[in-house]
Amino acid sequence: MEDDLKLKILAVIVIIVGILAILNSIYTQQYGKMLWFCYIGLIIIGVGILIKNPYIIASQMIITFIPSLLWIIDFTAFSFFNFHVFDITTYFFNSQSLTSRIISFEHFLVVLAPLYALYKIKILNKYKWKIFLFSWIQITIIFILTRLLTSYSDNINCAFYTCLPFDFPFPYIISWVIVMFTYNIATFLLIFKTSFFVKN
Numbered sequence: 001m002e003d004d005l006k007l008k009i010l011a012v013i014v015i016i017v018g019i020l021a022i023l024n025s026i027y028t029q030q031y032g033k034m035l036w037f038c039y040i041g042l043i044i045i046g047v048g049i050l051i052k053n054p055y056i057i058a059s060q061m062i063i064t065f066i067p068s069l070l071w072i073i074d075f076t077a078f079s080f081f082n083f084h085v086f087d088i089t090t091y092f093f094n095s096q097s098l099t100s101r102i103i104s105f106e107h108f109l110v111v112l113a114p115l116y117a118l119y120k121i122k123i124l125n126k127y128k129w130k131i132f133l134f135s136w137i138q139i140t141i142i143f144i145l146t147r148l149l150t151s152y153s154d155n156i157n158c159a160f161y162t163c164l165p166f167d168f169p170f171p172y173i174i175s176w177v178i179v180m181f182t183y184n185i186a187t188f189l190l191i192f193k194t195s196f197f198v199k200n
Helices: 002-027 031-035 037-050 054-081 098-104 106-121 125-149 172-192
Strands: none
Touching: 002 031, 002 037, 002 098, 002 106, 031 037, 031 125, 037 054, 037 106, 037 125, 054 106, 054 125, 054 172, 098 106, 125 172
């Protein structure tokens, strides 16, 4: 019962933060930011935790976990050692409003909430490839919408140019798919090839 209560509280917090992130995008008239994978993922993760559905949680973790983890590493490196590892959090220390900075801490929630939830709820191997397929359907739809509806300068979801300090010598869309697929496979293996999250 205690674990159930903790999960429900966590779910509500995650959903609220996701909604606030989207509302802030509307309030600041930066509507394209509503398409950030992590904003959408937060709400879906929260719903997954609330109804104790590990497949929903895992489908979003596959998309958002490593990009948010890289954000945390870059943020921590600059905060404590005054240098950026990946150069993906420079915006945070420049012209961001206080509200936007606070919302940026959602990256910690994107990483920690699904880890804790999956550890408690556990997942079966049974539908793992369906989860991966669902994740890529979602990625494809959001990527297309991002390319069509947002600006190059905003570079939402790194859809127009790389957010990392390196790139591949291919047309950018191919490079983007390679990087995203690598992130997804790594998280997929973390979930399904460890004993922490999978039901025996």
